[in-house]
Amino acid sequence: MVEVDRQTLLFFIIMFIFLSLPSGHDQPHSTKERETLVTFQQQLLDAEEELALSQYSLGYGNITGFHLSYQDLLDGKSAKDWPLHDYGSDNEWIEDQKDSILPNSVSSKVKNWWGSERIKDHDNDRAYLLNISGRAHGEFQKVKDDDLVKYNFKLPPYLKEYYDNAMQIGNGNGNDASGYDEENGNKEDDKRSNNDNIITKVGNITVPNGKISIGIKSYGYNFINPDFSKYIQNKTSDEIDDAMVINLKLNLKDYEEIEDHEFETRGIYFQETGSLISVSRSAKFLGFHGLSHLTLNDSNFIKAKTLMSQFLNTSDIRHDFSMDDMNGYIIRSQEQCEIITYFQFEKTDYTWNQLRFIDDELINPSGKPIPNELPNLTIKDYLIYSPDCGIILTKTPEIPFVGLKSEVLNKKLRSLLVGILLLVFIQLLLFLRQIKNARTPGQLSTIASKTLFIIGFQDSLVALMFLLVSTLIEDLYLLIACVAVIAFIMCGIFELRFMVSVLTTQVNERGTTWWEILRGSTNGGETTTAEGTTTPTDNGSGPILPIANPPRPPPTTTTTTTATTTPAGPGWEEASFSNSIFAGGFSLTIVATFLILNSLVWRIQYRRIFEYVGLILLNSYWIPQFFRNTLKNKRQSFTWEFVFGTSIIRLIPIYYFNLVKSNPLRHHYDPVLVAVTTIWVVFQLTLLVLQYQLGPRFWVNEKWLPKAYDYQRVIHFKDLESGFSSEILNSISSSAKVPTTGGRESPTSSISGADIIESKCTCPICMTDITLPIVNTINDKNGVSENELKKMKKTYMITPCFHIFHNDCLENWMKYKLQCPVCRESLPPI
């Protein structure tokens, strides 16, 4: 009973794949793995303990990755011999390469600017940003330091063993039982085979300079964030009101965007000095645990230590730390450089208390007055040091490294979304008006379903994209969902319905070739339409009502066509159409969405090509309509309001993203793309306008066209005697007596002399006069002035049954029925 066609099946399969994706919680498979996991958990717990007990003067303690100081490394000591130093009151740990993992070349640079300027007065001094959440973009340059020695951090032996085992399994039978990606395994293996080649490591920058972007997310004060405040036992020492834990996402790219390095680090932001430190962590470098010693002085150390131990406590290692987490740690240790970053922010124009007020209003809007110029994230200087890859990156001087706070960015995004919402809404209204306007089968038959499909495809892309994005941005969920819903209503309901009605009216074209449609089927049409118009009134609706372009099945004519379409009924056709459109369109949209999302990480050149090709393709919606008009010999199908409105609405976003340099999505400035798409769309519009002005087939040589009935044929004087009513002759003779006005020669003379005689008759539809040019056959050879004739020909139409109408009147009527309004003779379609 339930017949599922192929597309629907495809749809369900895609949905099934979505639903059955693994959830990402792997359980350990063997006792060996379980043991490894437990040992690793214990290692992390020990490190936490070590952190809790650590003091600045006593050094890092036993923390993986922090065993060797830089001097030890230079001296060629081994981490296995730890402890190498014995710190105490007489031998205090200080920030020097003798004790610290930072080389002096790095730490001296950092000391110059990092945290050096502390604000004291909260009411009068210009303060640093309090809430640091946001994004910033700038450029980096690599510091050349040939003396820099790379650390060679080692995995603890038990993890090394586990890792090697996993690799062997991964390579051995390709059956990655260990939870590794097979791909990763292979890559790792390759890497090990040629040991020195570590270029593929994330963070191993090969270019001298490039682009950097950071995304900072703050966890808030530890006494406000509920995860942290659980661990506050002692109010005075554990509550820290001028520093907070942050999550810093770091992205490094070269200008071509061929290399793309992404890091996720955690760290501490000190509000009073406007300085930020963050480190990465992996199984061989427990950065979070050693971070507090990297903060250069004792007071920072205490805050950092408190915050980091609270932060590390938030996840219960015994319960929550899973195999996936451990694998993540190990993979990072093999494939990623460790980094330590120091950022120093600029002061804002506001005081501490003003900033607090602004932040409150931005986070919980209540209509308080805040300044229009909101503070930006401006980075004064920064340094990124990778101990194991031996890389130092700093800010390119002169090039600003700025960005927006996330609330400001959200505000910007919100106004952008309101704009998009407005556009989508206007488009919906335009569509509704267009649907209202094109209801008769005559009009529907001239509309190109491909055009509708492209437009609908764009809208469904918008709907799906926004639906996907809506879950990502919590603050703007309502607005994004609103855009998605309106776009979906537009494409999923109205456009689909419209397309179905267009397809059902054009169902009769299935058997025919475009050649026959071009011909307009003069003789065949008479019989078909005669039949078609008598039957339809009793079965009510359906595609066969007035068939603008009747089907032409080769041998037996009309009876079979009506027989094939009627019994199945219009419902069946519509259902199959809507099913196929929906399924096809939906799968195409999903594929396109993934392609587009994927393209965001491509290198810039490929992305550009993709943009150009995609936008050109997506914006060629009027081309099918142009051909359709030519095919059906119809000047106009969509209303101009819809044509221009839709084109403009679809161009505005392209203009915005390519021309406004500060657009929140950071699309690059690209006027060429704008010009290309605009020219392309304007070209299509010009074609449509030209079709309207010059006739739908202006671009085709008339000789190539099949002969169709010419409604605006030239009437010769002798034609009047055959077929036409005597009214015309009468009007000529009557006008011959009375001299006419209007600057022309008086008809008395024109009968004998002029090339064209004007005759008046009444249009039976609007009951007003039509002026008919009649060519005088006597003077035919003299050559009738073509232009004048052409101009006059536009106003009238003559049916094959010799009835004369105004052009507009009859064309309007022919939208409803292809029948002569006077004698009910069937009419060939235009």
Add this chain to the structure above:
Amino acid sequence: MGQISPIRGFTNTPVTKAICIITTILALTLSILQLKPYIKLAIDPYVIEYLQYWRILTYQISVINESDYLLVILLWFHFKNLERFYGSRKYFSIITLFALYNAAFCFIFMSLGQLSLYYIVYIVKSIIFNIPPKDDQYQSLIFNEIIPGPLGILSSLYICYGTYVPVSYHFKVLLSNPTPESDNTTNDDVVTPSSESTTSSKELTLTNHFPIHIIYTLLILNNGTRSIIPCLVGLFIGKIYIYELLPGSKNWLLSNIIFRFFISPNKSINHIIDSIYRRFGNNGYISLGSNENLPLENDTLSPNSTEQIDDAEEVLDENRNEAHEIRAETPVRPLGSQFLDTFRS
């Protein structure tokens, strides 16, 4: 069935219809665009600290939570009887008037209440409990904030409704089984008509207005003091209005243009565009379609009774007949109206 008021739908109540639509759209828009904070009214901090006096004008335009929305819409829907009573334009004028008076009175009431309450608290603190007076900060007391929404307007209208709309029937709800006084020994189950007349039981007499009373009570209590304050002010203004003490209430009418724009913005814009065309454009034939708003104008201006609708229809019929008669003489007849005429006859 399912009809909760004597008037079906929004028949001839364009103002109520417009208000219901606007309330819905505004509430949705404010929520989607996250503009809700801009229609909140609180003396502290908005007025005292930031001098945002414009909030006095904006706080009545929309509700910001779902339960308020439901109650407000139900009340507006019920009060369409009042629109029939007053006539649309007068009704709209009264609503405008109530809105202005409510805004002003409510703000004054809040300020005075807040001040006096603060003063009383201070007195109580310093004299009775002997707390030494210190530089105390301004405190937000119960008069500080009210809930946004047209609560005051609806309260005033509620008074009008009670006064002007007559009760059409009463009914009783028996709260306990009737206890026959004469014989309660034999058959308790069967209550015969004869015994009913002699029963005495707890009963509740209700009128057909009772849903409005219930909804209104819910509205008053819905947000605690934040909704009680504007409602009390509204009731007070309603009472003044009933006694014809409210200045301007008697014969002030809103300008017709504004009224027309409010009830059907589309049509009035079209009308303006049409008139501009007629003045400046080439005066070709005027289609019959553009004459549509002539009978409709009458419709909306005159009080809306069913008789007048019939009248209007008769006039329309006459027009049609005339049109038929003079069709021969009228040469200008666009195609569309010709088709329509064939179906009309």
